[in-house]
Amino acid sequence: MTSETVETGGSEHAASMMRPVTVALAAGLALLAVGVVLVLQRSPLTQVGSNSIPAKEYAEVANGEVAACQPAGPIPLYTSAIRMSIEARAVGPAVVVAVIAGSRVVSHGRQPAGWGTAPTVTVPIERLDRAISGARVCTSVGPSVEPLRVHGVRSGASAAGAAGPFGRIAMRMEYLRDGAHTWWSLASATVRRMGLGGPAEGAWIGFAPVALVLIVVVLLSRLILRELP
Amino acid sequence: VSGRSPQRPRSIAAVKGAGSTKPVGARDCACGARVARRAPRLELTPLLERLRAIPRAAWICAAIACLNGASWSIVNPPFQIPDEPAHFAYTQQLAENHSLPTSSEMSYSPEEQVVLRDLHQYEVQGSPEVHTIASGAEQRQLREDLDKHLSRHGGGGVEGAYSSPPLYYLLQTVPYELASDGSLLDQLQLMRLLSALLAGVSTLFVFLFVREVLPAVHWAWTVAALAVALSPLLGFMSGAMNPDSMLTAVCAIGFYCLARGFRRGLTPRLAIAIGLVTAVGVLTKVNFIGVAPGLILGLVLLSVRAARTQGVAAYRALAIALAIALAPACVYVLANLLSSHPAFGVVSSNLKTTGYGSLFSKLSYVWQLYLPRLPGMHSDFPGLFTARRLWFDRSVGFYGWLDTSFPLGVDNLALIPFAVVALLGIRALVSARAQLRRRWLELVVYATMGIGLFLLIGLGSLSNRASEGLGFAEPRYLLPLLPLAAAWLVLSARGAGRRWGPVVGVAIVVLALGHNVFSQLLVIGRFYG
Numbered sequence: 234m235t236s237e238t239v240e241t242g243g244s245e246h247a248a249s250m251m252r253p254v255t256v257a258l259a260a261g262l263a264l265l266a267v268g269v270v271l272v273l274q275r276s277p278l279t280q281v282g283s284n285s286i287p288a289k290e291y292a293e294v295a296n297g298e299v300a301a302c303q304p305a306g307p308i309p310l311y312t313s314a315i316r317m318s319i320e321a322r323a324v325g326p327a328v329v330v331a332v333i334a335g336s337r338v339v340s341h342g343r344q345p346a347g348w349g350t351a352p353t354v355t356v357p358i359e360r361l362d363r364a365i366s367g368a369r370v371c372t373s374v375g376p377s378v379e380p381l382r383v384h385g386v387r388s389g390a391s392a393a394g395a396a397g398p399f400g401r402i403a404m405r406m407e408y409l410r411d412g413a414h415t416w417w418s419l420a421s422a423t424v425r426r427m428g429l430g431g432p433a434e435g436a437w438i439g440f441a442p443v444a445l446v447l448i449v450v451v452l453l454s455r456l457i458l459r460e461l462p
Numbered sequence: 463v464s465g466r467s468p469q470r471p472r473s474i475a476a477v478k479g480a481g482s483t484k485p486v487g488a489r490d491c492a493c494g495a496r497v498a499r500r501a502p503r504l505e506l507t508p509l510l511e512r513l514r515a516i517p518r519a520a521w522i523c524a525a526i527a528c529l530n531g532a533s534w535s536i537v538n539p540p541f542q543i544p545d546e547p548a549h550f551a552y553t554q555q556l557a558e559n560h561s562l563p564t565s566s567e568m569s570y571s572p573e574e575q576v577v578l579r580d581l582h583q584y585e586v587q588g589s590p591e592v593h594t595i596a597s598g599a600e601q602r603q604l605r606e607d608l609d610k611h612l613s614r615h616g617g618g619g620v621e622g623a624y625s626s627p628p629l630y631y632l633l634q635t636v637p638y639e640l641a642s643d644g645s646l647l648d649q650l651q652l653m654r655l656l657s658a659l660l661a662g663v664s665t666l667f668v669f670l671f672v673r674e675v676l677p678a679v680h681w682a683w684t685v686a687a688l689a690v691a692l693s694p695l696l697g698f699m700s701g702a703m704n705p706d707s708m709l710t711a712v713c714a715i716g717f718y719c720l721a722r723g724f725r726r727g728l729t730p731r732l733a734i735a736i737g738l739v740t741a742v743g744v745l746t747k748v749n750f751i752g753v754a755p756g757l758i759l760g761l762v763l764l765s766v767r768a769a770r771t772q773g774v775a776a777y778r779a780l781a782i783a784l785a786i787a788l789a790p791a792c793v794y795v796l797a798n799l800l801s802s803h804p805a806f807g808v809v810s811s812n813l814k815t816t817g818y819g820s821l822f823s824k825l826s827y828v829w830q831l832y833l834p835r836l837p838g839m840h841s842d843f844p845g846l847f848t849a850r851r852l853w854f855d856r857s858v859g860f861y862g863w864l865d866t867s868f869p870l871g872v873d874n875l876a877l878i879p880f881a882v883v884a885l886l887g888i889r890a891l892v893s894a895r896a897q898l899r900r901r902w903l904e905l906v907v908y909a910t911m912g913i914g915l916f917l918l919i920g921l922g923s924l925s926n927r928a929s930e931g932l933g934f935a936e937p938r939y940l941l942p943l944l945p946l947a948a949a950w951l952v953l954s955a956r957g958a959g960r961r962w963g964p965v966v967g968v969a970i971v972v973l974a975l976g977h978n979v980f981s982q983l984l985v986i987g988r989f990y991g
Contacts, residue, residue, distance in 0.1 A: 257965045261972030269979065277991050280591070298845075316591070322931035323864075324852065327845055347851025349864040350588050350933075357869070376845035379931040419991060426990040430539060430581050430595045430604060432647040438536060439990075442982060445533040449526050453688055453971060456522050460684040461964045 254461045258454060272416070278355070279412035280316070281309040284370075284405065288318045288352075288384035292402040298375035303403055305332065305370040311410040313360040314342070317372060318384035318405040320352040326377035330356045334368040352384060355409065370406060519684045520669040527665035527691035527700070530978065531658025534694075534701025537982050539594045539989050540650055541583045542862055543702035544936075548623040550574065550650060550703055551616055553634040557642075558614045566624040569617025576612055577646050580604040586989070587863045594989050608645040627790075629745035630705035650703060657707035661700035664707075664944065665691045667714035671945040672952050674721035682955045685967035686948035692974040694981035698861055699938050706938050709747040713942035715739050716753065717908070720760040724904040727771075728764035730779035736761045737783030744790045752918030753942055756911030758787060763903060818924050828920030831935065852935040854880070859981055860937065866988045868980075879973055883954045886966065890957035912943055 284306035315330055325348035332340040342358030374381065385404040416423075424439030431438055541547045551570045555563050558571070570578070578584065580603055586592050595601060623631075637652035669687035676682065690696065699706045716739045723732055740757050743750035765780035795805050818824055826839045831848055835841055846852070858876045859868040867873075891898065898905065923934035951970055958966035 254964045254968055257968040258972065261968060261976075265972060265976045265979065268976065269983070272980065272983065277987060323933040324846065324931060324935060345851060345870065346846045347855055349856075349860060349867065351865045352589060353591070355590075378843050378846055416987065416991070423986060423990045426594065426596050427536075427986070429601045431536070432540075432645065432651040434601070441536050442533040442986075445529050445536075446979060446982070449529050449533075449692070450975070452522055452526055452529075453692075453975065456519060456684060456688070457968060457971060460519050461681045461967055 255458065258457055262450065262454070273420070274415050274417060276411040276413065276415050277419070278314055278409040280407050281312065281410050282307060282408040284403075286385050286403050286405045288405040290387050290402065291320070291382040291384045292387070294374070294377070294381040294383055296375075296377050296380060298373070298377070300371065300373040301404075302333070302369045302371040305365070305368045305406065308332065308361060308365045308368060308408050309410065310364040311360055311362070312340075312358070312408040313411065314355050314357045314409040315370065316353050316355045316407040316409055318352065319354050319374060320382040320384060321348065321350065321354070321377075322379045322381075323350055324379060325349070325351075325354055326375045326379075326381070328354055328356050329373040330358060331371045332358065332361070332365070332368050333371060334365050339365060339368065352382075353407075360410075372404070516666070516670070517673075517683075520666055520673075520687065523669055523684065523687035523691050524662035524666040526688065527696070528658050528662035530692060530697040531661040531700030531707075532655060533982065534697040535651065535654035535658055536701070537985050538654075538698070538701045539586070540581060540647055541578060542586060542594075542989065543698075543704060544863055544938075545622055546650075546703050547574065547578060547583065548621040549626075549631070549705065550653070551620045552623045552626065552628075553631045553638050553653065553703070554614055555616055555618055555620060556628065556631050557635040557638045559616070559618065561618070562628060563620040563624050564618030566621055567617075567619030568621050569619035571612070571614045571616035573612040573614050573646055574616065576607045576610075577604070580607055588865045590862070590865050590988055593991065608647070614646075626705060626747060627745045629742065630708045630747070633708070634703065653703045654701055657700045657702060657704065660707040660711045661691075661696055663711040664696065664700075664714045667711070667718045668945050668948045671714065671718040671721050672948050674718065674725045675949050676952045676956070677725070679952070679956055679963070681964060682952040682967060685955050685970055686951040688971045689951050689974040690944055690948050692971070692978045693944070694859070694978045695857065695937060696941065696944065697978060698981070698985075699941065705747045706941055709743065709750060710941040710944060712739060712743045712746055712750065713753055714945050716743065716757050717911075717945040720757065720764070720904075720907060723760070723764040724901070724907075728761075728768040728776065728779075730772075730775065730782075733761060733765060733768075733776075733779040733783040734786065737786035740787035741790050744787075749915065749918060749939060749942070752915035753911045754787075755914050756907055756909075758784070759910050760904075760907035761787075763907065818927075824921065824924060827924050828917060831920045831923060832916060848935070852932070853937060853940075856935070857937040858977075859984060861981065861985050862988060864936065866985060868984060872980075879969075883951065883970065886954040886957035887950045888957070890953040893957075908946060912946060915940070915942060 284304065315332075317328060317330070319325070319328065325344075325346065327346040328344045330342050331338050340359040340361055342356045344354055344356045348354050383402050383404050385402045387401060388403045421436075424436050427439035428435045428437070541550070547570065548568075551574060552563055554571055554574065555561065580595075580600070582592070582595060582600075586594055595604070634653050634656060637656050638649050641649040641652040665687055668690045669683055672683045672686045696710065699710070716736065719732060719736045719739060723736070736757060740754055740761075743754065743757075761780065761783055765776050765783075768776035768779075798805055818827070823840065826835075827842045829836070830839065830842045832853065833849055834847070835843075854876075855867070855873040858873050860866070919934050919939050923930075923932060926934065955963050955967040955970060957963075
């Protein structure tokens with residue numbers, strides 16, 4: 234691009250653009266700070282119940298699509314996600330969940346394909362506004378590009394309403410909802426924990442990333458105000 | 463310039479107005495004895511002048527990348543990054559046993575095994591609901607075991623790192639030895655900081671690359687380099703002990719050398735630099751083999767172009783550069799042949815795709831690994847939109863042992879700025895299409911480097927499909943193409959026009975910063991929450 238000419242900008246142009254750049258930077262950083270505060274005011278998902286089936290054994294599920302229903306046990310109030318004991322090797326398939334009470338679907342959710350290496354997958358569902366007992370959870374998995382493992386307990390007879398390989402195992406499920414404590418209120422415990430298991434001990438470790446990010450913000454702000462017209 | 467003696471050319475720094483205009487060696491010439499004593503300094507002068515010629519903005523961007531990597535090195539718990547235990551074991555093998563790893567088994571040193579156990583590494587890995595150690599008792603146990611000074615001699619088995627070339631690990635023996643009086647965790651932290659330093663090198667050369675490739679708008683270089691410096695994926699991998707950090711830096715240097723050659727012409731020194739970069743890349747990580755053909759193609763094309771003015775000297779430089787570039791590969795092949803192994807060793811077994819159908823089906827697989835299936839292709843990834851789910855979503859956030867990602871809503875939200883950046887870049891390309899046509903050869907070289915890497919990852923994924931599934935679908939493997947992403951960001955900022963370009967530039971940087979901050983919070987919440 235040797236034919237390109239260097240844009241010198243000109244002092245007049247630079248002066249006219251300085252204000253928008255400053256305003257954009259200030260607004261961006263302010264929005265970011267507000268975003269951080271809002272995120273920290275939320276609560277982490279916490280396990281509040283399960284279907285009481287231990288993840289002792291597993292069944293291999295070959296590639297393809299499988300679906301099964303099984304008793305859910307008591308599902309607590311405000312449950313907003315279900316952690317299913319489905320293990321992917323590297324790329325998990327789509328998982329669709331429906332909570333059925335009687336003949337009515339009271340909640341449902343979906344985790345698209347692509348989730349990573351983990352012995353469980355958490356599927357967000359519509360928040361339950363009441364506790365439910367005697368419901369069933371129907372799970373549809375796939376199509377899968379890799380074999381999967383479903384963890385739970387092998388059952389002699391197929392689970393009620395089961396179809397396909399899921400019928401050979403009763404899957405462990407855990408029910409999650411927003412915890413009672415916000416991230417803010419957990420901050421001191423989190424910072425303390427960051428000081429464990431590392432090269433140095435102490436809560437100051439937890440503040441080091443904060444300090445480094447603040448230095449980065451100062452450096453980049455000065456650089457932007459200096460370099461951008 | 464006027465009034466100065468024309469006998470001595472002024473330094474680049476002086477021409478640019480950075481640093482002193484007085485030639486560094488001039489004062490020393492007044493006294494013969496002092497000249498002799500300071501001879502090494504004189505030799506350093508051209509290098510120092512070149513360093514001084516680099517804009518201060520580039521250094522600041524590099525410093526920001528280092529700080530970001532350092533922050534991630536604290537946020538990432540020890541050994542909770544893909545393959546970090548294996549990479550550490552490789553370095554320990556080199557430093558303590560003075561030999562290369564001997565197998566892909568897991569036979570770490572007693573010290574490393576105990577630390578992994580005390581940190582509950584295996585329980586935490588891949589299980590987002592399991593956090594790092596939290597009690598004083600666990601910490602005391604860890605400290606007691608570290609104080610036992612257990613053996614640092616492993617059995618030579620380093621799992622997946624066995625197939626890796628040794629250069630990065632050799633480099634890592636420096637911080638390993640420097641911290642050898644401390645604990646294993648001290649050593650690991652210092653090794654991570656070396657990776658953070660490499661993030662600074664990557665960012666510095668990304669800045670220089672976009673300056674060469676898109677020289678028209680100065681401020682846009684800063685925008686692109688800042689976005690790269692703040693990239694959470696680069697920070698995540700640079701806050702870890704992983705050869706990807708060095709591979710990214712080496713590739714950034716390679717891109718810069720090519721861009722410099724295409725813009726200013728190839729000098730013998732630059733040709734040899736490209737050869738060196740290729741050799742270093744081959745010795746850094748196997749994935750470099752995907753980028754190397756493009757680099758060598760660029761070198762050859764530049765040499766042919768240079769031969770018009772330099773004559774045979776250009777081809778002589780090319781021959782030297784190719785000899786340097788291919789030397790490590792030749793030594794590797796020779797060593798394999800002498801030891802009755804396949805000529806290309808683990809590389810050939812990793813890329814062995816016989817038994818996976820016709821050439822078309824292999825190419826079809828590689829295509830679908832990145833892009834939507836075309837009519838006539840057999841579906842290799844049923845129910846999976848690979849471009850979106852494997853590459854985009856995972857680029858938004860995929861941390862820890864590939865078990866930590868943002869909620870789906872964040873991935874969806876990220877589509878908006880991505881689309882805006884893409885459209886602005888396209889707009890800039892359309893308006894500069896005449897220049898693009900003139901530079902098609904250069905673009906072909908960069909495209910060859912990119913396609914080579916995509917092919918390598920795709921074929922690696924295909925040949926390891928049975929054992930690893932889609933384990934190769936990790937955005938970190940695309941980090942060597944970071945300079946091209948940065949060039950796109952420059953185009954996007956310029957695509958917004960003269961009036962709004964700087965504002966869009968600020969938005970890009972603040973978005974990168976926000977992405978980085980929320981990514982670190984995500985990892986903190988996952989491991990320590």
